[in-house]
Amino acid sequence: MSLIEVEHLKYRYPATEKLALNDISLTAEAGELIGIVGKNTAGKTTFCQALVGLVPHFYKGAYGGSVRIGGMDVKESGVDETIRKVGIVFQNPFTQVTGSKLTVYEEIAFGLEHLGIARQDMMERIDHALHLLDIEAYKDRAPFDLSGGQMQRMAIASVIAMRPQVIVLDEPTSQLDPQGSEEVFRAIQSLSREGITVILAEHKMEKLAAYADRIALLHEGMLIDYDTPSRVFSRSDLAEYGVEAPIYTRVCQAIGFRMLDMDTYPVTLEEAQAAYEAQHSAISASSQEEQGGRYD
Amino acid sequence: MKSMSLYVERESTVHHIDPITKLVYIAAAIALPIILPSLHTAWICMLISFVILGMGRVLTRSLPIIGFVGFILLTVVIIQGFFHVGNETVLFRLGSWPFYEEGLLFAMGITFRALNIVGAFLILVLTTKPSDLVESLVRKGLSPRIGYVLSSVFQIIPQMMATVDTITDAQRSRGMETEGKLMTRIKAFLPLIGPVVLSSLIDTKERTLALQVRGFNVKGSKTFLNEEKMYRYGSAMRWSMLAIVIGAVIWRVIA
Numbered sequence: 011m012s013l014i015e016v017e018h019l020k021y022r023y024p025a026t027e028k029l030a031l032n033d034i035s036l037t038a039e040a041g042e043l044i045g046i047v048g049k050n051t052a053g054k055t056t057f058c059q060a061l062v063g064l065v066p067h068f069y070k071g072a073y074g075g076s077v078r079i080g081g082m083d084v085k086e087s088g089v090d091e092t093i094r095k096v097g098i099v100f101q102n103p104f105t106q107v108t109g110s111k112l113t114v115y116e117e118i119a120f121g122l123e124h125l126g127i128a129r130q131d132m133m134e135r136i137d138h139a140l141h142l143l144d145i146e147a148y149k150d151r152a153p154f155d156l157s158g159g160q161m162q163r164m165a166i167a168s169v170i171a172m173r174p175q176v177i178v179l180d181e182p183t184s185q186l187d188p189q190g191s192e193e194v195f196r197a198i199q200s201l202s203r204e205g206i207t208v209i210l211a212e213h214k215m216e217k218l219a220a221y222a223d224r225i226a227l228l229h230e231g232m233l234i235d236y237d238t239p240s241r242v243f244s245r246s247d248l249a250e251y252g253v254e255a256p257i258y259t260r261v262c263q264a265i266g267f268r269m270l271d272m273d274t275y276p277v278t279l280e281e282a283q284a285a286y287e288a289q290h291s292a293i294s295a296s297s298q299e300e301q302g303g304r305y306d
Numbered sequence: 307m308k309s310m311s312l313y314v315e316r317e318s319t320v321h322h323i324d325p326i327t328k329l330v331y332i333a334a335a336i337a338l339p340i341i342l343p344s345l346h347t348a349w350i351c352m353l354i355s356f357v358i359l360g361m362g363r364v365l366t367r368s369l370p371i372i373g374f375v376g377f378i379l380l381t382v383v384i385i386q387g388f389f390h391v392g393n394e395t396v397l398f399r400l401g402s403w404p405f406y407e408e409g410l411l412f413a414m415g416i417t418f419r420a421l422n423i424v425g426a427f428l429i430l431v432l433t434t435k436p437s438d439l440v441e442s443l444v445r446k447g448l449s450p451r452i453g454y455v456l457s458s459v460f461q462i463i464p465q466m467m468a469t470v471d472t473i474t475d476a477q478r479s480r481g482m483e484t485e486g487k488l489m490t491r492i493k494a495f496l497p498l499i500g501p502v503v504l505s506s507l508i509d510t511k512e513r514t515l516a517l518q519v520r521g522f523n524v525k526g527s528k529t530f531l532n533e534e535k536m537y538r539y540g541s542a543m544r545w546s547m548l549a550i551v552i553g554a555v556i557w558r559v560i561a
Contacts, residue, residue, distance in 0.1 A: 062519055104509075125521045133531075
């Protein structure tokens with residue numbers, strides 16, 4: 011049994027006609043890092059919130075199909091039960107600060123206090139989360155005094171301290187500067203290394219290509235493709251869905267560099283480099299052959 | 307960061323006393339002069355409040371506030387001294403206007419009581435972190451939701467004020483006049499307040515989601531990161547204050 015099982019998930023927001031999610035089925039194993047791509051309004055945020063139960067419990071609306079996390083049905087369990095297994099981090103770091111705590115350390119404790127975690131256990135969890143997200147240095151600072159990247163890492167730490175099996179990140183870097191994004195991506199990598207299942211909706215394809223195990227391509231609420239980054243990003247119809255492949259893929263596509271012995275294109279710098287070297291040695295070998303033939 | 311709290315970080319015994327005891331002190335300081343309405347209780351209570359402020363080493367911080375309240379109370383003294391209903395004994399004359407003793411004493415009573423109440427509240431406000439106060443109230447059974455509202459106000463309002471500044475700058479950079487004549491300011495009001503309200507609504511929705519996934523609605527008992535702030539003599543102080551108030555009631559009934 012997979013950790014995340016989504017079956018025929020359909021959802022319509024109240025007072026709308028169109029389905030925001032249209033018959034989505036996918037599974038994810040424990041420890042995987044799943045990327046979610048698609049243009050704006052493709053349903054990324056709705057899908058992310060469906061994994062924690064905010065869809066349908068917060069928004070109401072029409073809901074069909076099922077989302078199961080570790081065997082637990084999200085619709086039946088409700089948000090308050092689901093958050094013990096799934097954590098979510100939103101786009102805007104500012105609105106995720108509770109505003110009722112004076113230090114970063116206390117801010118991270120907020121969720122644990124409400125879950126009723128014992129004090130000793132709480133402090134261990136907070137220390138671990140601070141360490142994992144590399145924000146130990148700011149633990150006595152006021153939450154609103156942090157930079158965007160630091161604040162977003164604090165938001166992730168707050169969720170991680172609640173020890174979920176899955177963490178959903180809904181475009182966590184879209185409102186950050188390049189340095190802040192880089193900090194957050196490093197943090198996401200260390201979560202993944204810890205064995206936490208990560209669902210990451212993102213527009214930065216280069217990052218997803220490098221870190222994700224699988225990519226879900228959404229378009230108008232439908233799941234178009236769910237496969238490895240190289241297969242998804244090598245699709246020739248990617249532009250129709252408003253998604254741009256990583257820069258490396260686009261360059262290699264333009265000059266026709268494929269992956270060695272495969273029909274997909276490179277999606278990361280390393281793969282592009284490998285493909286280039288393979289092509290280059292093949293060319294030089296063949297030209298040597300030609301030259302050799304001439305001297306014969 | 308801009309903060310709305312008046313809390314002054316100092317090392318003193320008063321700072322170590324738990325917030326509940328300070329709340330009881332406020333109640334006692336208000337009740338005593340009501341139970342025993344003589345001028346003497348009023349000035350003694352006021353003096354005690356000021357001495358505690360001094361012990362908390364926040365007396366200088368409280369002077370501007372006391373001064374402001376005192377200025378208003380001065381008008382009471384002037385008006386009562388000249389026009390109090392029971393005025394008989396003339397104290398002195400300002401030109402042809404007589405200033406009476408009864409009015410002065412009456413006004414002094416009001417002044418002492420008002421300053422006493424202000425002082426008692428200042429003890430709480432200046433020597434207690436707002437978050438500590440709310441936390442101990444939640445421990446005593448206040449709903450955590452109300453507790454959240456009370457403690458988040460101190461940080462969310464400055465955030466909203468920062469948003470107002472950003473929006474004002476944005477509108478100004480589009481060429482809108484926000485300063486000058488009253489008419490200009492009135493005209494600028496709508497384009498400023500509209501985005502502020504809308505952005506606050508959006509922020510509130512997002513914060514609601516964020517709070518919900520942090521377990522804000524989870525039922526069951528809450529735990530606390532900070533250990534309960536207990537002052538060793540806290541309960542003794544609370545009981546003795548209660549005893550003094552009860553004693554005052556008995557005194558009032560008998561005498």
